[in-house]
Amino acid sequence: MTNFETLPSEEVYTLFQKLVYDKLGIHLAKQKRMMLGHRLLKRVKHIKANGFSDYFRFISHPDNDHELEIALELMTTNETFFFREEKHFEYMAKTILPNINPNKEYKVWSAASSSGEEPYSIAMLLNEHCSAPWSVVASDVNKSVLAHARKGIYIDDRTKLLPHKYREAYCVKGTNEFEGYMRVKPELRNRLHFFSFNLLDSMSSLGKFDLIFIRNVMIYFDDKTRQKIINGLQQCLNEGGYLFISHSETLHGLEHSFELIKPAIYRC
Numbered sequence: 001m002t003n004f005e006t007l008p009s010e011e012v013y014t015l016f017q018k019l020v021y022d023k024l025g026i027h028l029a030k031q032k033r034m035m036l037g038h039r040l041l042k043r044v045k046h047i048k049a050n051g052f053s054d055y056f057r058f059i060s061h062p063d064n065d066h067e068l069e070i071a072l073e074l075m076t077t078n079e080t081f082f083f084r085e086e087k088h089f090e091y092m093a094k095t096i097l098p099n100i101n102p103n104k105e106y107k108v109w110s111a112a113s114s115s116g117e118e119p120y121s122i123a124m125l126l127n128e129h130c131s132a133p134w135s136v137v138a139s140d141v142n143k144s145v146l147a148h149a150r151k152g153i154y155i156d157d158r159t160k161l162l163p164h165k166y167r168e169a170y171c172v173k174g175t176n177e178f179e180g181y182m183r184v185k186p187e188l189r190n191r192l193h194f195f196s197f198n199l200l201d202s203m204s205s206l207g208k209f210d211l212i213f214i215r216n217v218m219i220y221f222d223d224k225t226r227q228k229i230i231n232g233l234q235q236c237l238n239e240g241g242y243l244f245i246s247h248s249e250t251l252h253g254l255e256h257s258f259e260l261i262k263p264a265i266y267r268c
Ligand SMILES: C[S@@+](CC[C@H](N)C(=O)[O-])C[C@H]1O[C@@H](n2cnc3c(N)ncnc32)[C@H](O)[C@@H]1O
Pocket: 023, 024, 025, 026, 076, 077, 078, 079, 080, 081, 084, 111, 112, 113, 114, 115, 118, 139, 140, 141, 142, 145, 197, 198, 199, 200, 214, 215, 216, 217
């Protein structure tokens, strides 16, 4: 590779765009060529490919599935934090949970959980406010962020958004080489189930939930993909169940039978 090829040509970029769309549903806009170059350059160098075109050929070969997975993971954006979009958590605590059946398991799915801050926030809140037995499952297509989520270790700074009482009750401070980190206590950690799941796949075997969080992921998809996902999610919600999307997202323009309760809160 010459020293100058730090981003793919427009032609090669279209190949990556199609690959990322087909595998993840993520629509990479034309302007993201530079971003793709930045994110993949290290891998191009690592496998000693002769430029982006050569790297594309490499990951397209069936023997190189592992490198393909790495490349796709690098295409996902995993930004998240504890109690992000607090209004959802307030609504859960004040409106949904006081009205549930205490004799029936309350099931929640965090459908693009990234490194775990979202499902751990849900679990903390349920542990405080849910009168019924509860379960939280969390999935993501990116196995590296799921591995992070399962460990439940976060830089201290990341846990600053946790209400003090939750930090005290559910986290332990790291010592020695973990100085500056917090870890979610095993009593809570072990109650969550993390699994790898691509939202493009059939949801028919996932079962039914009372509440699904699908936040800050549909922004990466086009309407066709969003529609397919919404159809699947409808099948996964119990009667009266809730769907939370991000406040920066909308179901506008999609066909669905949810009732809009509040911004970013839908009911089945
Ligand atoms: C920005 S994070 C959102 C995390 C969390 N829901 C929140 O709102 O803070 C988006 C996540 O969606 C995941 N993702 C992207 N495409 C996906 C797909 N096709 N199936 C499942 N997860 C996907 C990414 O790996 C990433 O972790």
